[in-house]
Amino acid sequence: MEKLLEIKNLHAQIDGKEILKGIDLTVNYGEIHAIMGPNGSGKSTLSNVLAGREGYEVTEGEVIYKGRNLLELEPEERAREGIFMAFQYPVEIPGVNNSYFLKAALNAKLKHEGKPEIDAMDFLTLVRDRMKIVEMDDKFMNRGVNEGFSGGEKKRNEILQMAVLEPTLAILDETDSGLDIDALRIVAEGVNKLRSPERSVIMVTHYQRLLDYIVPDFVHVLSAGQIIKSGDKSLALELEEKGYGWLLGEDEAA
Amino acid sequence: MSTVEHYRRVFSDAEMVGKDIDWLKAEREQALADFEEKGFPTARNEDWKYTRVNPIEKKAWGWSGKTCVGLDPEDLNDYVFERKNSHVLVFVNGWFQPQLSTRHTLPEGVKLVSLAAQIADSADELRPHLGKVAENRNGFMALNTAFSSDGAYLHVAQDVALDKPVQLVFIATHQSDPVFTNTRNLVVLERGAQAQVVETYGYIGGEPENFTNAITEAVVAGGARLYHNIAQRESEKAYHVSTVAATVAKDGHFEQSAIAMGGRLMRTDINVALNEPGAHATLNGLYLPHKRQHMDYHTFIDHAAPHCTSEEVYRGVLDGAGRGVFNGKVLVREGAVQTNADQSNKNLLLSKQAEIDTKPQLEIFNDDVKCSHGATIGQLDPLHVFYLRSRGLDEAQARSMLTYAFANEVVNRIKLEPLRDRMSMAILDRMPGGEELKKLV
Incomplete structure (x- = not known):
C-alpha cells in the first residue's frame, strides 16, 4: 500500500515543555487510524503539529506527507495539499460569514490544483448537498463562522467544511468531545460517507464510543508523548474494558 | 507675514457671497476676530493634545475661487450612488456645481439649495439657525464662519418625509496654490420631518493637498428624524477638519454614521445636544488610518434633558504607521434623570507602528441614570x-x-x-x- 503520511521520531514542545517524545506512525491511503490516550498524553499536540499551528516547536524527527517534508509547509499550504483538521474547539469568528469563508477556502484549494474557481450557483448546490450529510439547516450558512452555534453545531460545521473541501488526510481532534449521542451519530455518518481508498483519517479521541460509529483499521495508544501500543479495533475494546491503567504504570493507573 | 495678517488679507480680497448683507458681514467679521484671538489650536489645549495641526498652520491657505471645472457627472461615480433615486448636490473646491448635480422633484415643503443660492435669495431665512447650533469653539470653526460662502441648505417642513436620500458630494481637485474650502451646511428638520443626508468628501485626479474646513449644523425639531452620514474619502495628502453640530428637540432622533478613510490629517468633532425629553442620538463611527494617516474623532453628546437616550459605537482599524484618536464625551447635566447612554470604542491594531489614543469621558451630574462605556485595544x-x-x-x-x-x-x-x-x-x-x-x- 502507498504511504500517505510517515511520522518518524517526532519530538515537539510548547513553551519549552516537551510533549511529544518520539512518535512513529505510518498512515497509508485509505486507512483510518485511531489515536487514543489519557488526558495530557499529547494527542492534541500531535493534531496541531500536523496542521501547522504556531507555538508548537518540532525539535526532532520528521513528517513526510505525499513524499514531501510536511513541516516546511505553511498551514494554508498543508490545507491546499489536502490536510484538514477538525478542531477540538472550533473557534467562533463573528462577522466572517460561514458561506463566503467556505467558498474562499474551496477556491484556494481549486486554484492550488490549477482548477477554475467555483461559481456561485455550483457552490450553492455543492454546499446544500453536503449540508444534508450533517443535517445542517441553510440558515447556518449566512451566520458568522460558528457564531452562536451550540457545541454540536460547531462540530457539524467542521464536518461540513471537511465534506466540501474533500481532504486527503482528515485529522479529527477529539471531535466526539462534548457531543450528545445524536450529534455523535451525525458526525460519524459524515465521516463514514467520506471514507474512500484515496482518503485517510486520523481520529484522536479519549473515548472508545466514537469507534463504535467509525470503525478504525488501527488503534494506537499514546501515553506521555509516545505510542506505547498499537493494534486493531479490538485494542480499543480492551482499553474500554480495562482502562488506560492497564497499559500504564501503577502510579498512573491510580 | 503673520498668520493673522495673512488671513485678514485673504478675507478682504475674498469674493464671498452676501458681502452686502449687514448681519452676515458682522458675523463674519466677528468670527475673523475670534480666529485672531484663538488662533489654531495647540497641544496645550487638552482637546487637541494628540492632534498637532502645525502642518495646516504652516501653510498660507488661500481663497478657493470659482473655477471652471471640466468634469462630467460620470467622473463622480466613485462617490455617488443611485443618482436616479437620490438628490445629488455636487461641490467642487467648495462651490456648488449644478451641471454635476441631480435634483429630482422635491416633495412640497422641502427646500434643497446651495447655501450661496439661499444667501443670494433670502439670507434672512438662514439667520435663526446659521451659527446658532455650532458656536465658534475653536480657530477652525471661526475661520469657517468668517469665510464660508457655499455648502448645502436643506429645509424640511413639518411632518414632511423626504423619501429620497440627499447626497452632498464635496470634491477637491488639484490646484497650483494651496487653497482651503470652508464648506457650511445647514439642515433644518421641522417637527415630525424626516430626511437622510450623506456627506461625501472626495477628490478627482492626482492627490490634491487641499484643506477642507467644514461645518454642518443640524436642527432636529420635535419628533423629527435625521439620518446623517459622512464618508470621508479625501486624498491621502489632504487636511480635513470638520464639525457636525446638532440639536435634538423632544422625541427627536439623530442618527449618524461617520466613516473615515482619507486625508493625511483628519479631525472631526461631532457635537449633539439632546435638549428636550425623549431625544435620542445614535453615533456610529469607523476610522481606518493606514500609512501615515492621522484621524481624530471627538464626539460630544450633551444630555441636557431628562429621559434622553444615546448609543455610540466607534471602531478603529489602524495599520502601517496610522494613528487614531477617539475622545467620546458624554455629559449628563443636572436634572437629566432617566438618561440612558451607551458608548463603546473598539480598536484593532494591525501593525507595530500603529497607534491609538482613546478616551471615553463620562461626566454625570445626577443620580437615576444608566450610563456605560468601554474601550478596547487589541490585535487580530x-x-x-x-x-x-x-x-x-x-x-x-x-x-x-x-x-x-x-x-x-x-x-x-x-x-x-x-x-x-x-x-x-x-x-x-x-x-x-x-x-x-x-x-x-
Missing part, C-alpha cells in the same frame, strides 16, 4: 487567523477577512443600503487581497 486573534489558514486561506487573506469583519460591525449599522454597500467595497479596496474578498461578499 492568532487562533482566528490560524483557523482560516488551516482551511487554505493565505495569511494576508485571513487577516483581511477578519479585519473586514471587525470593520463591518460599524458599516452594518448604516441604515442606507446603497451607502452601506459602497462603504464595504471602499474598505475592501484598501485591504491586501481585497479584490479577492470583493468577489465573495
